[in-house]
Amino acid sequence: MADALVTVVLEQLSSIIAQKVQKEVGLVAGVKNEVQKLERKFKAIIAVLADAEQRQLNEESIKHWMGQLKDVSYDMDDVLDEWSTTIAKSQMKVNDEHPRKTIKKVCSFMIFSCFCFREVGLRCHVAREIQTLNDRIDGIVTEKNTFHFKLSEGGPNLPERKITASVIDATEIKGREKDKGTIVKMLVGESSDQEPALRTISLVGMGGIGKTTLAQLVYNDHQVETYFGKRIWVCVSDPFDETRIAKAILEALTRSAQNLIELQALLEKIQESISGKRLLLVLDDVWNEDSTKWEQLKNSLKRGCLPGSRFLVTTRNKKVANIMGSSSTDILELGLLSPDECWSLFSQFAFFEKNSRQRENLEGTGRKIAERCKGLPLAAKTLGSLLRFKRSRAEWESVLNNHVWEIEEAESKLLAPLWLSYHDLPTKMRPCFLYCAVFPKDYTFKRDALIKLWMAQGFLRETQNQEMEATGGECFEALAARSFFQDFEKDEDDGRIIECKMHDMVHDFAQSMTKNEIFSLEIDGGPAESKIGSFSRDARHSMVVFRNDDAYSFPATIHSFKKLRSLIVNGSPSPMNAALPHLIANLSCLRTLKLSDCGIEEVPSNIGKLIHLRHVDLSGNEIKELPEEMCELYNMQTLDVSACWKLEKLPDNIGNLIKLRHLSVLRRSDSSFVEMRGFEGLGCLRELDEFHVSGSGEGSNIGGLKNLNHLQGSLWIKWLGDVKDPDEVKKAELKRKEKLTRLDLRFGSRRERRIIRDDEILEALEPPPNIDWLGIYDYQGIIQVLPSWINKLKVVRLVNWGKIENLPSLGKLPFLEELAVAWMDSVRKVGSEFLGMEAGADDDDSDISIGEITASPSNTIIAFPRLKTLSFDTLENWEEWEGEGRRNEDKTIMPSLRSLEIYDCPKLKALPDYIYQSTTLEKLRIMYSPILKEQFKEGGKGWPNTSHTPNIKLL
Structure with a gap:
């Protein structure tokens, strides 16, 4: 993390020197020179960091030096952040107090003098801090010179990589039979001879998972050996040297590279040598992300060899697999061994030459050690080999109870492969990966939540062309592609990863790199205070995890870690009300404070003094109100008070949080309501999950959304109160929120009489132009058709429309894929109007319509042309679902329907003909x-019509 941290500090120092605000505010004499000295020293340190990062793995003195460097960099970051924050806030106050631009010079001078007077204490404090930091960095620079570091020359000094070959003893391999069979089939399948192009098969997975081993098994398989006229193994590693690889291929083909030097000559000779041969080329350990480096070699090989030839690539990075030419179907993401396979591999090494009595004595401990390997073959083999010559239970338990990096014999073999993956990461991504060490093993990372935590720590930078959230998404995807994450849960619609985990060995590596910066405290019944004593008081990030529901109190001594930037509490079983004031008073460096479900009833007012705070999560607590002092948190980016059911209002001055990007008040309940006013100043807001409208005037006015034009994703709007006229609704200017894709409207309880009808509100909204999801709940309008702006919708949910007897003409929606209708008490019949095929449909005298029904080029009318999922839930009075007769040449209904679900419709007598006749229905x-x-029971009236549907469930 040191390299990224030092880079950030250097950027801040350079910015401070260049800032115009220095001329306006001034500095204590000599401070500018001190800042310039610091900048020069940090530049000199950056020049040797690559060498220092590598050497710290084996040299304890350098590891200690790196720790000192990180400490001073963190402290410098705090000083600079305090300085810039206070100046910015003071300027805001001046601008607020004197907004007019045409102020007389004498007045301006008085204002400026007051401003300087307020800042004189700060400037003296900054001067003292910078001088102290300069003295500290002097010692670090002096010590740096004693290590004789190598200067960086355009790239990192990578550790030596292991050279691989195709030789293997298959008897030592456990658990890859199925994977081997899959790859062999992909290489020698029956269709191979008909394929003109070279296919590239890629094995992808984290370091140590067995990619090379599997490739060796496949390479030496008898069927593969027989099928391919020529097999070549090349260990690629990094950098990707086309000439070296070409020489290796040519040497394998001719037993000599023939003293050729130029790539062109090598490629010509390769083409000549493989002519008329079916080729298997294994490229092991590929890291290259530059497609141009591979294209010439690939094209040359394609022109030379026979159809049916193959490339087999092993890599840790899925992006590399794509660059090398593998389609999604040609990528095998290698999984972990099963517990039994892992135990078999581990015991093969650990119990070598041990008798039955020794095995019986050690097996219980051995199985626990094997479980720690979590299916990673390298870990099982390494720890098994380590225990091969250890015969006492105490020795085995020592291995079980220590972290991997604390076991000297295992550290180099297990962590070194992960170091290569880490070093391959761009510098700015490294702190994002290492931050994951604050979470316990087997923790489920939620993509968006993790990105917000990275933002709070300053790991993500915003550029003119890309927001921090987008940068964070790219970083998350890169870590996943490089196999730092696993066990992915993906979004069904776009395939984006939304949740994942981290393998224990990867987690161990991250902890080994941050062991004095990050600690997790697990409280499971023992005395927590005794555990805290082993952690460095210079730690910057901490997570406290309660492992059971017993009412253990929060460890009070956490507040002695005064340099903490992150405090995350998970599962506190007893309220933190007593501990919270002390924590806030002492942890002045906090950037992240995550205290969800901690029984908190009151937030202390001194939270406003945590000037560095950027991420506050108080979700699931018993809070009734937030102190106005929270609005002093100028740097706040994320505030989460979701599921705080007792919270009645947000602070009136919340609009002062001008950097706030994510605000969550999620509660969904119809009766729960939060007063939300003063939103006009939140122009940076990207996420607002709910906005509650209490009415007009002093309350939460819908017009508060006017300036929130950066909103993205989804937005719930909930009404509870009077709306006087449609023009008031239009003030929200939702049509300018171009990045919103989902809109849910809950019209609230019926406790108050509306001045205008719900259908008038709906049409007045002028909603975002790009929404494809619309939900309307508790609608009490009297017009049954939807407004004119819904033609782009893919998903529609209509719930609890109390007065509507007939469903809207949804069959006209050309892009609708999913429709859910629920709690429609007044609906008794669903007829042709639902399809948009009712008589006179095109002549609807209402001024609200949803366009024309879809027609194909052959003039066939198609209702619900793209609908895949349809559900009806709790329509208790629904009796008839009218059909349209059999399909004919000029009418088609729901041609894409895959799923139909009907819940709690006790009076419904039958399904319409077009459902019975569906050939696409799967569920x-x-x-x-x-x-x-x-x-629909077997033999019943409806059974013959739907018996072909593969997935039927009746209850």
Whole structure:
């Protein structure tokens, strides 16, 4: 983390020197020179950091020096942040107090003098801090010179990489039979001879998972050996040297590189040598992300060899696999061994030449050690080999109870491969990866939450062309592609990773790199205070994890870690009300304070003094109100008070949080309401999950959304109160929120009488132009059709429309893929109007319509042309679903339907003909609808029509 941290500090120092604000505010005499000295020293340190990062793995003195460097860099970052924050806040106050630009010079001078007077204490404090830091960095620079570091010359000094070959003893390999069979089939499948192009098969996975081993097994398989006329193994590693690789290929083909030097000559000779041969080329350990380095070699090989030839690539990075030419179907992401396979591999080494009595004595401990390997073959083999010559249970338990990096014999073999992956990361991504060490093993990382935490620590930079959130998304994807994450849960719609985990060995590596900066405290019943004593008081990030529900109190001595930048509490079983004031009073460096579900009833007012604070998560607590002092937190980026059911209002001055980007008040309940006013100043807001409208005037006015044009994703708007006229609704200017894609409207309880109708509100909204999801809940309008702006919708949810007897003409929506209708008490019949095929549909005398029904080029009318999922839930009075007769040449209904679900519709008598006749239906659910259920039992009236549907469930 040191390299990225030092770079950040250097950027801040350079910015301070160049800032115009220096001329306006001034500095204590000599401070500018001190800042310039610091800048020069940090530049000199950056020049040797690559060498220092590598050598710290084996030299304790350098590791200590790196720790000192990180400490002074953190402290410098705090000083600079305090300085810039206070100046910015003071300038805001001046601008607020005197907004007019045409102020007389004498008045301006008085204002400026007051401003300087307020800042004189700060400037003296900054001067003292910078002088102290300069003295500290002097010692670090002096010590640097004693290590004789190598200067960086355009790139990192990478550790020596292991050279691989194709030789293997297959008897030592456990658990890859299925994977081997899959790859062999991809290489020698029946279709190979018909394929003109070279296919590239890639094995992808984290370091130590067995990619090279599997490639060796495949390479030496008899079927593969027989099928390919020529097999070549090349260990590529990094850098990707086309000439060296070409020489290796040519040497394998001719037993000599023939003293050729130029790439062109090598490629010509290779083409000549492989002519008329079916080739298998294994490229092991590829890191290259530059497609141009591979293209010439690939094209030359394609022109030379026979169809059916193959490339087999091993890499840790899925992006590399794509660059090398593998399609998604040609990438095998290698999984971990099963527990039994892992135990078999571990015991093969650990119990070598041990008798049955020794094995019986050690097996219990051995199985626990094997479990720690979490299916990683390298870990099982390394720890098994380590224990091969250890025969006492005490020795084995020592291995079990220590971190991997504390076991000297295992550290180099297990962590070194991960060091290569770490070193391959761009410098700015490294702190994002290392920050994950603050979480416990087997923790589920949520993508968006993790990105917000990275933002709070300053790991992500915003540019003119890209927001921090987008940069964070790229970083997350890069870590996943490089196999730092695993166990992915993906979004069903776009395939984006939304959750993942980290393998224990990767977690151990991250902890080994941050062991004096980051600590996790697990409280499971023992005395927590005794555990705290082993952690460095210079630690910067901490997570406290309660492992059970017993009411253990929060460890009070946490507040002695005064340099903490992150405090994350997970699962506190007892309220933190007593501990919280002391924590806030002492942890002045906090940037992240995450205290969800901690039983907190009151937030101390002194939280406003935590000037560095950027991320506050108080979700799930018993808070009734937030102190106005929170609005002094100028740097706040994320505030989460979701599921705080007792919270009645947000602070009136919340608009002062001009850097706030994410605000969550999520509660969804119809009756729960939060007073939300003063939002006009939150122009940076990117995420607002709910906005509660209490009415007009002094309350939470819908017009508060006017300036929030950066909102992204989804937004819930909930009404609870009077709206006087449509023009008031238009003040929200939702049409300018171009990045919103989902809109949910809950019209609230019926406790108050509306001045205008719900349908008038709906049409007046002028919603975002790019929404594809619309939900409307508790709608009490009297017009049954939807407004004119919904034609782009892919998902529609209509819930609890109390007065509507007929469903809107949703069949006209050309892009609709998913429709859910629920709690429609007044609906008794669903007829042709639902399809948009009712008589006179095109002549609807209402001024609200949703466009024309879709027609194909052959003039066939298509209702619901793209609908895939349809569900009806709790329509208790629904009796008839009218059909349209059999399909004919000029009418088609729901041609894409895949899933139909009907819940709690007890009076519904039958499904329409177009459902019975569907040839696309794959899933049918009929639950708590007894009349329909009887029809669809085997042999029932409806059975012949839907018996071909593969997935039917009746209840």
